[in-house]
Ligand code: ADP
C-alpha cells in the first residue's frame with residue numbers, strides 16, 4: 006500500500022537554481038485497429054467483460070498468434086511521422102512476468118529490435134520557441150486486461166473483498182514511444198513535457214491511427230525524471246511516474262517530482278529508483294514498486310511469430326502518403342486565413358481549426374467561420390464543460406449553418422445584431438438560420454425611402470454633430486447611425502445608413 010506521509014518538497018525556484026532536470030517520457034498509444042494485435046478478436050471499447058476474447062489472447066495452450074498487418078502499418082506510419090528509421094528486419098520478444106490481468110504470463114512486445122528508432126519531434130512552446138525531443142524508439146506490443154477491485158472504498162486493491170478481471174483489452178495493439186533523456190529544459194521542463202504529449206497526440210490523431218483519448222486510457226504517459234546538480238555530468242537516479250492520464254497532469258507530475266527530488270537531494274538523501282503512482286486529486290505521487298535497471302524480464306525472441314521485415318518499397322509508399330504534419334498545416338492555414346498570431350492561438354486553444362477549415366471548404370469566409378464558432382457557442386459549450394466541436398456535434402450543427410448565416414448577412418437580409426439573434430435561435434435548437442430568421446421576423450428594412458427619411462430627420466435634429474462631420478470629424482458619425490437605427494426600429498442597415506449620412510454631409514465614405 007502506498008504511504009500517505011507527505012513528501013518534503015523544495016520550492017520550484019530553488020530547484021531551478023540548484024539543479025538541471027532530466028526527463029524521459031514513455032507514451033503508450035492504443036491503436037484503433039478493428040481487431041487485436043495477434044488474433045481476430047474485436048476491440049470495441051466498453052463491451053461486456055470477457056466477450057471479446059479467444060484462445061490466443063487468453064493464452065490457452067497450443068493457441069498460435071498471427072500479427073495484425075494494420076498494426077504493423079500503423080507502427081511504421083507513426084515511426085515515419087516521428088522522423089524515425091524503420092527497421093529492415095525486426096522481431097517480437099516475450100517480456101516475462103506474472104500479472105493477473107495478463108493471462109499468457111508474458112507480454113508480447115519488442116525489446117532490442119524495435120520497428121522504429123532514432124527519430125525526433127519538434128515541439129512548439131508558448132513563447133514561440135521550439136524544443137526538439139529526440140525519440141529513442143517506437144515499438145509494437147499488446148495491452149493487458151483490466152482488473153476491477155470490488156468492495157473497497159477506493160477501487161484500489163487495498164481494502165477490496167475480491168477482484169474481477171476483464172480480458173477484453175488483453176491483446177489490443179499498443180505502440181510505445183520512448184524519448185531519449187531530455188536535457189537542457191531547465192525551468193521549462195513541465196511545459197515541455199506537456200507540449201510534447203500534446204504535439205504527439207495531435208500527430209497521432211492526424212495519422213488516424215488512434216482516438217488518443219487520454220481520459221479513456223487509449224493514450225497514457227509514464228514520466229521519468231531525475232535531477233543533476235548544476236554543472237554535473239552524470240544523470241541522477243530517476244523515478245518513473247506511471248499512467249499519467251491528462252496533459253495537465255503530465256505538467257504537474259514533472260513539477261511535483263522535481264520538487265520532491267530537490268528536497269531529497271538537498272537533505273543528502275538518495276532518490277530511490279522506483280515506479281510511482283500519480284494522484285490526480287492531490288497532485289502528488291506515491292511510491293510504487295522498486296525498479297532496477299537490470300530488472301530481469303527474461304526477454305527472448307518470440308518463437309511463435311515470424312519476424313517483421315517491411316520492404317523499403319512499402320515503407321516509402323507509406324512515407325509518401327503521410328498527412329501534412331500538424332505544425333505545417335497550422336502555419337499554412339494561418340497564412341491562408343489571414344489570422345493574427347493572437348487569433349490563431351485562440352482558435353487552436355479552442356480546438357476550432359478543423360471546424361473552420363470545414364466551414365471554409367463549405368463556402369464560408371475564414372473571418373465569419375472564426376467569429377461564429379467562437380463567442381456565444383464557446384460560452385455555452387464551456388458551461389457544459391465541453392469543447393466547441395463536441396458541443397456543436399451534440400447539437401447536430403454543421404459548418405453549413407455558419408455558411409448559411411453568413412450568406413444572410415452578405416445578401417443584406419440580416420445585419421450583425423440580427424445575425425446574432427438568428428444564431429442564438431439556432432443554438433437554442435429552433436432550426437436553421439433561415440428558419441429562425443423567418444420565425445422571429447428578422448429582416449432588414451430594405452426600404453431606401455424610409456432610410457433616407459430617417460437619415461434626414463436625424464441630421465436635422467443634430468445640427469452640431471452634423472457640422473462636426475462636415476468639418477471632417479468623421480468618427481462622430483457613430484452617434485447619428487445609432488439614432489437612425491433606433492428610428493428604423495433596429496431593422497435598418499447600419500452600413501447603408503453610414504454611407505448615406507456621409508454622402509449627405511459631403512464626406513467620402
Ligand atoms: P524502462 O523499461 O525501465 O521504463 P525505458 O528505456 O523503456 O526503460 O524508458 C526509460 C525512459 O527514461 C526513457 O524515456 C529514458 O530517456 C528515460 N531516462 C533514462 N534515464 C533517465 C534519467 N536518469 N533521468 C530521467 N530520465 C531517464
Ligand code: MG
Pocket residue numbers: 031
Ligand atoms: Mg518502459
Ligand code: ZN
Pocket residue numbers: 041044045046057058059060061062063176
Ligand atoms: Zn483473441
